[in-house]
């Protein structure tokens with residue numbers, strides 16, 4: 001018997017699959033395993049064929065839709081289409097971030113106003129934009145998760161601008177949880193330990209972040225995207241029904257140090 005809760009006939013939207021290393025891809029595979037109907041969104045047309053090849057590996061058919069989260073009209077259209085084609089939305093996994101990599105190394109204050117605005121827009125505001133657009137289509141007990149990182153709670157070398165973006169994201173989670181709770185919708189974050197992905201490559205000296213965790217975290221090892229995905233499944237399913245406004249650290253316990 002499967003250890004997974006059954007998500008059969010429930011629609012989940014997974015945003016932020018760049019490739020097979022993406023945390024969002026591990027989440028999609030786990031939700032698929034649990035029987036969910038998946039909608040996968042991608043940032044621009046050029047990413048479509050890569051995502052199509054990945055989606056072919058899933059057990060169920062997935063609906064693929066373009067959604068650049070810097071564009072409010074695109075977000076509205078995406079969620080309207082999701083509702084038309086896949087019914088009410090049981091959950092959303094928001095796994096999206098971006099910052100100019102020049103601002104992810106060196107001195108924090110060397111960043112520009114433009115780099116700040118872009119990183120906060122894509123990495124933090126987009127969560128609120130997405131939740132707002134999905135509001136009319138949420139199931140009565142829907143759940144939303146986003147991906148955050150310890151660098152938003154305290155200084156992590158080189159994380160710089162993205163740390164500020166994650167702090168804004170974490171705070172957005174609490175305000176959204178409070179606003180949408182009366183409607184039955186839960187909003188949570190997973191603070192993942194460092195995982196080698198395309199985005200992670202942009203962070204200066206990322207290898208040191210990985211080896212520091214391996215040496216010092218209580219579990220003395222790094223985490224996998226699959227471990228993050230298991231926590232995502234918990235939060236996005238009825239198993240997490242009493243949890244909202246929370247940040248769960250999936251980081252081998254490193255955050256307690």
Ligand code: NDP
Nearest residue numbers: 016017018022023043069096097147149194195197198199
């Ligand atoms: P990926 O690079 O695989 O995923 C980032 C995703 O963000 C990509 O799919 C990218 O799409 C998408 N994205 C960027 N800009 C836009 C946009 N304008 N519209 C829509 N999508 C956009 O890296 P990860 O899987 O590592 O990152 C996922 C999340 O996990 C991020 O929030 C990240 O900060 C967080 N996280 C990652 C950790 C790690 O160590 N890897 C640790 C803790 C948190 P595209 O490439 O197609 O532009």
